Amino acid sequence: MRYYIIILFPSIIAWSSNVTSDVDVVQEDVKAVRAGEDVNLTCSFSKLLQSTKAWFKQMADGKSLQIVSLYLNQQPSWNKDFEKMNRFNVIKGDGHFNLTILKTTPADSGTYYCVVASYYSIGMGAGTRLIFKDGHTTLQQSLIDTLHPGDSVNLQCSIFTESCAGEHSVYWFRQSSGDSQGVLYTKGERNGQCNKSSESQTQSCVYSLLKSNISHSDTGIYYCAVAACGEILFGKGTQLNFRE
Structure with a gap:
């Protein structure tokens, strides 16, 4: 060639x-x-x-x-x-x-x-x-109690940063038994509720994933991934379980 x-x-x-x-x-x-x-x-x-x-x-x-x-x-x-x-x-x-x-x-x-x-x-x-x-960037995910079919649930992903400005891109994944991890939203959410502390240069942002009328097919572990400050951070996951 x-x-x-x-x-x-x-x-x-x-x-x-x-x-x-x-x-x-x-x-x-x-x-x-x-x-x-x-x-x-x-x-x-x-x-x-x-x-x-x-x-x-x-x-x-x-x-x-x-x-x-x-x-x-x-x-x-x-x-x-x-x-x-x-x-x-x-x-x-x-x-x-x-x-x-x-x-x-x-x-x-x-x-x-x-x-x-x-x-x-x-x-x-x-x-x-x-x-x-960024040595001062952390990511947390919400904990969810056991649910009933038909419930609605709001999964939250919180990121705390210091000395880092700019937008975040947020992705959600679900892993269920027997399935490989898949992307729920691939475009990357950019709209979250952000608050910046004038005293400590700290910014906190909360991103949510609302799921309504959930069923057993929604069972699994939901992970958020946030692209921020030149790196990608992964949450430890939020598990959805149903009462028998």
Whole structure:
């Protein structure tokens, strides 16, 4: 298979229509860190005797920005914006070209791609998404008493966050005996009752799932999952049982 693609070298960018994509480049899917921590983004590939390696970051507007490139055993060539931060480094060797970021900040979040190219072949990893955890985010689910068929029940999912703004996306799952866990709502609810404390910078939000006229077919454990503050949190579940 042939691709019309850009080959990267330290001092030139050349277009070629004779490049084949036959280099396997392996990256981790996601790396989750807390602000201030160091992170190592790994990139492994089949060994090429003469190759250029590079790291890119995909920006919020969809554009890709080259961070660093390396040709053979020469010194890495850095984008000046990243070099002057003095927080980025590469670890190179046979079959790997890892990117290290020191003292990460939320501005470092994004998707990082590793590219390996020779004159006639090229490979690009699927990308590593760097996300940030919030050390002060908790998720709770309501407890439900035993129910009767025909009852209505309001399942609640509460999230408490500090120093984190923005919307949440909430998903509900149900797991019943003999069935695999399935998604009840896939779009992600964004409307909840939120209160913010002016004293402690704490925000609490409550999301509800109302089920009316329940029956034995609704039996199971209901889980909420909330995407917030750069991570996904899962509740411990609320179990619905019926009185015999």
